[in-house]
Amino acid sequence: MARMTMIEALRSAMDVKLADDPSVIVFGEDVGYFGGVFRCTAGLQAAYGEERVFDTPINESAIVGMAVGMAAQGMRPCVEIQFADYVFPAYDQISQEAARLRHRSNGQFTCPLVVRMPTGGGIFGGQTHSQSPEALFTHVAGLKVVIPSNPYDAKGLLIAAIEDPDPVIFLEPKRLYNGPFNGDHSGKSTPWSAHPAGEVPEGHYAIPLGKAELRRAGRDVTVLAYGTMVHVAEAAVAEAGVDAEIIDLRSLLPLDLDTIRASVEKTGRCVVVHEATRTSGFGGELIAEVQEACFWHLRAPLIRIAGWDAPYPHAQEWDYFPSPARIARALRKVMEE
Amino acid sequence: MAARKAPEKSNVSKDDLLKYYREMLLIRRFEEKAGQLYGMGLIGGFCHLYIGQEAVVVGLEACTKDGDKRLTSYRDHGHMLACGMNANGVMAELTGREGGYSKGKGGSMHMFSKEKHFYGGHGIVGAQVPLGAGLAMSDWYRGNDNVTFTYFGDGAANQGQVYESYNMAELWKLPVIFVIENNGYAMGTSMKRSTKSVSFFGRGAAYGIQGEQVDGMDVLAVKAAGEKAVAHCRAGKGPYILEMMTYRYRGHSMSDPAKYRTREEVEKIKQEKDCIEHVRDLLTQGGLASEDELKAIDKDIKDIVNASAEFAKDSPEPALSELWTDIYA
Numbered sequence: 001m002a003r004m005t006m007i008e009a010l011r012s013a014m015d016v017k018l019a020d021d022p023s024v025i026v027f028g029e030d031v032g033y034f035g036g037v038f039r040c041t042a043g044l045q046a047a048y049g050e051e052r053v054f055d056t057p058i059n060e061s062a063i064v065g066m067a068v069g070m071a072a073q074g075m076r077p078c079v080e081i082q083f084a085d086y087v088f089p090a091y092d093q094i095s096q097e098a099a100r101l102r103h104r105s106n107g108q109f110t111c112p113l114v115v116r117m118p119t120g121g122g123i124f125g126g127q128t129h130s131q132s133p134e135a136l137f138t139h140v141a142g143l144k145v146v147i148p149s150n151p152y153d154a155k156g157l158l159i160a161a162i163e164d165p166d167p168v169i170f171l172e173p174k175r176l177y178n179g180p181f182n183g184d185h186s187g188k189s190t191p192w193s194a195h196p197a198g199e200v201p202e203g204h205y206a207i208p209l210g211k212a213e214l215r216r217a218g219r220d221v222t223v224l225a226y227g228t229m230v231h232v233a234e235a236a237v238a239e240a241g242v243d244a245e246i247i248d249l250r251s252l253l254p255l256d257l258d259t260i261r262a263s264v265e266k267t268g269r270c271v272v273v274h275e276a277t278r279t280s281g282f283g284g285e286l287i288a289e290v291q292e293a294c295f296w297h298l299r300a301p302l303i304r305i306a307g308w309d310a311p312y313p314h315a316q317e318w319d320y321f322p323s324p325a326r327i328a329r330a331l332r333k334v335m336e337e
Numbered sequence: 338m339a340a341r342k343a344p345e346k347s348n349v350s351k352d353d354l355l356k357y358y359r360e361m362l363l364i365r366r367f368e369e370k371a372g373q374l375y376g377m378g379l380i381g382g383f384c385h386l387y388i389g390q391e392a393v394v395v396g397l398e399a400c401t402k403d404g405d406k407r408l409t410s411y412r413d414h415g416h417m418l419a420c421g422m423n424a425n426g427v428m429a430e431l432t433g434r435e436g437g438y439s440k441g442k443g444g445s446m447h448m449f450s451k452e453k454h455f456y457g458g459h460g461i462v463g464a465q466v467p468l469g470a471g472l473a474m475s476d477w478y479r480g481n482d483n484v485t486f487t488y489f490g491d492g493a494a495n496q497g498q499v500y501e502s503y504n505m506a507e508l509w510k511l512p513v514i515f516v517i518e519n520n521g522y523a524m525g526t527s528m529k530r531s532t533k534s535v536s537f538f539g540r541g542a543a544y545g546i547q548g549e550q551v552d553g554m555d556v557l558a559v560k561a562a563g564e565k566a567v568a569h570c571r572a573g574k575g576p577y578i579l580e581m582m583t584y585r586y587r588g589h590s591m592s593d594p595a596k597y598r599t600r601e602e603v604e605k606i607k608q609e610k611d612c613i614e615h616v617r618d619l620l621t622q623g624g625l626a627s628e629d630e631l632k633a634i635d636k637d638i639k640d641i642v643n644a645s646a647e648f649a650k651d652s653p654e655p656a657l658s659e660l661w662t663d664i665y666a
Contacts, residue, residue: 025478051478057508062467062501069471072456075478096461097468105449105457106439107663142664165666 003193004200006177009151010040010116013158014078016204018048021076024162026053028063028080028116037082038118038177060090064115068097071113071167078162084119084171085128091136098167099142113167114158119147120228120275121307121321122175122185126314132227132276132307137169138253138285144209145253147171149230150180150197153250156207164209173227181228182235183324185317212256214263218245221269221334224260224286226252229273229322236327242335244271252282260286261293268299269334273327278306300337303330349557351625357399357556358616359634361391364415365613366642367424368587371414371431374646375591380431383460384445387415389586392612393518394419396559397486397579400567404481406454406472408465409488411446412518412585413458416488420453424641428649436652440659463489463496466515470502473513473576484512484570492523494537503544503576510575514566515541517580518553524589525597538580548578554610584610 004012017024026041026048032055035042045053056063060081067077081087087094094115101111121130137145146161146168148154154172161168175181179191192198215230220242225233226249237244245263249256264270270290272283283304290302305322313320368386375384387394390412398419401407409416417427422438430437430448438448446460456472459465469487476483493499494517506513517537521528534540538548547569551562559581566577584606588595595603620626 057501057504059501059505061498062470062505065464065467065498065502066471066474066505069456069468069473070475070478071471072468073472073475075475092461092464093467097459097464101457102665103663104439104443104447105451105663106442108449108451109456110666144665 001199002202003198004151005179005192005198006148006151006154006172007038007040009155009200010158010172011042011044012200012202013155013162014041014044015047016159017078017162018044018052020204023074024076024078025070026078027056029056029058029082031055031080036080038174040116041080060086061093064090064093065097067113068093068101068111071098071111072101072109076112076162078114078116081115081117083129084117084133085131087115087117087133094137094143094167094169095140099140102166103142110165111167112165114161114170115167116170116172118174118177119171120173120175121312121317122181122228124314124317127311130312132274134171134252135276135280135282135285138282142167143253144168144251145171146209146251147173147227148250149173149176149227149248150195151192151200152197153207153213155200156205157209157250159204160206160209163206168209171227175228176231180231183232183321184235207250210251210254210256212250212259213248214245214259215248216244216246218243218267220244220267221271221331222247222260222263222267223271223273223331224249225273226250227275229275232322232324233273233327235324236331239324240328240331242331244331255289257289257293260290264290264294265297268297269337270302271327271330271334272302272304273322274306275322276307277309278304279309281306300334303334305330351620353399354616354620354625355634357395358613358620358631359638360395360398360419361556361613361616362634362638363424363641364391364395364418366638367418367428367645368414370642370646371428372587372591374432374649379650380445381433382444383411384431384591385412385589386587387412387585389606390518390520390553390583391415392556392559393516393553393581393583396556397516397563399560400563401486404454404483405486406456406483407486407488408456408469408472409458410462410465410490410493411458411460412490413446413448417448417450417455420455422450422453422455424645425648428645429652432649432652433654434649434652435655436648441655442659442663463493463498465489466493466496466499467502470506470511470513473506473511474509477509477511482512482571484514484567486514486516488516488518490523491517491519491521491528491532491537492526495532503541503546506576507544507546510573512570512573513576514570515576515578517578518583519580520583520585522585522589522597525593527597536580538578541578546576546578548580550580550582553581553583554612554615556612556616
């Protein structure tokens with residue numbers, strides 16, 4: 001089987017869909033000729049032409065707005081927002097047009113649209129190139145929100161997202177583009193070629209949206225994570241020496257509550273991890289869901305480990321970014337109960 | 338107050354004039370009825386009436402062919418009636434009933450018709466403009482010669498998304514007609530208090546987009562300009578801007594006290610520029626139609642509008658389960 005980075009896996013997903021469905025088109029800032037700031041679309045314009053893979057002006061609002069118009073006519077646009085931090089001008093189009101077209105037209109018009117964007121920190125991007133805005137999208141009924149943690153999932157989920165009849169926000173953890181990242185910023189980075197999830201089939205396969213994946217089975221505590229934090233949580237579990245079960249959510253909306261519930265009912269403990277700012281982050285939602293579904297099985301208070309309630313820092317990135325040590329402390333703490 | 342000017346002789350056929358008269362009158366009577374139902378508490382929330390602006394949408398609809406698309410802002414009832422959507426379904430959406438075009442999920446500002454290629458009333462000022470460019474892009478991609486009429490007001494014309502759309506539309510030569518319905522007031526803010534430019538269509542020049550200002554109270558002038566714009570788009574020459582100088586007689590919405598303009602200003606336009614009276618004069622003074630013929634149309638329209646009001650009152654409330662339908666596939 002081929003070995004791919006997450007970038008190559010995402011490109012392969014778009015390649016597969018461009019080849020098998022003429023209604024799929026790919027566009028965004030620097031996406032065509034240049035091949036994308038992270039190279040995710042490199043070569044696609046040469047393969048499929050300027051009518052199907054093209055550059056746009058730097059106008060996030062109109063990029064998504066035009067895509068909504070195209071999707072309403074049955075096309076399947078897959079657009080790139082260059083960084084998740086740039087999506088805010090398009091938030092109006094995403095939350096009020098794309099997400100709600102189906103409902104307010106009573107199902108007459110739909111919006112099969114994918115908005116891809118690199119998300120999260122770990123690359124010294126500072127305030128405007130490191131944010132994790134997932135909770136702004138999980139708060140909007142009508143959207144689906146997906147975030148893969150490895151190349152195999154990235155390709156299967158992106159194909160599923162392009163084939164989905166509803167708008168999908170597809171968050172790509174940019175720190176994982178070239179290799180898994182366990183939170184050890186001073187250590188040597190591993191490439192995806194050395195990781196089992198770097199094995200990616202060349203052709204078509206889809207991973208259903210709304211299904212979490214068990215990354216590590218365990219008896220004592222459930223760790224809910226997504227994106228880069230899946231790998232950081234794995235390192236934290238090793239450091240803490242607890243028998244933790246790690247669930248990679250993959251889809252935040254719809255959320256695989258069945259898998260979460262089954263795990264927490266077994267372990268009785270739960271730690272939630274994300275990079276995004278703590279207050280009103282998606283972790284709050286996860287904790288509320290777990291509490292409602294599993295209250296009588298809980299043996300310890302739920303804990304969330306998240307980015308601090310501060311603007312994403314530059315110099316102090318590693319004080320902000322949830323480290324394996326912080327997560328390990330939380331794991332030990334829930335085990336004291 | 339100045340009297341209405343005698344209409345210039347027109348070489349438009351009687352049938353066409355009667356059609357315009359009928360379509361504009363339908364919108365006006367429908368909107369008057371909607372205003373009444375609002376006053377009676379049968380329509381709740383927001384309701385933006387199109388009264389005064391009827392010539393714009395009727396004149397432009399006369400330039401369309403099958404497959405052409407249209408979308409607009411929240412002042413959308415007139416656009417729906419003009420493109421042939423059923424008055425019953427529109428009125429029942431206003432009253433929030435099962436029989437409405439969106440089964441009551443949308444309300445006054447949010448209705449659609451796949452059959453009539455009406456891509457919505459949109460409640461966010463200017464948000465429909467890039468969508469219109471996207472609709473045009475799909476037609477371009479599919480290689481047909483359909484055009485998309487993207488309507489927005491003078492208020493929306495100051496939104497950034499409009500200019501993002503202009504640039505892309507001209508860059509890719511998209512078949513979209515940007516129709517600015519300039520009724521002089523962005524809610525309660527007059528153009529002179531919000532806008533430095535003397536015109537809106539002229540801003541297209543910065544993007545290389547042709548455009549013109551049109552007397553939007555004269556359906557024949559609208560139709561003539563529309564034909565020109567449509568021919569431009571169908572020939573693959575890219576977008577076109579029509580700035581329709583028009584006027585709304587009622588407030589921005591039902592709750593607008595209209596303190597930002599004088600009663601005299603409104604009365605003067607009604608007396609001198611009314612689009613329906615203009616066509617009525619052309620028909621009667623030109624000897625093309627008798628009072629009896631026009632009265633028969635008036636009665637017919639009244640019946641349609643009354644029936645829509647009855648339908649909208651009698652149609653059942655949507656089932657509670659509709660809250661959960663059509664959110665996802």
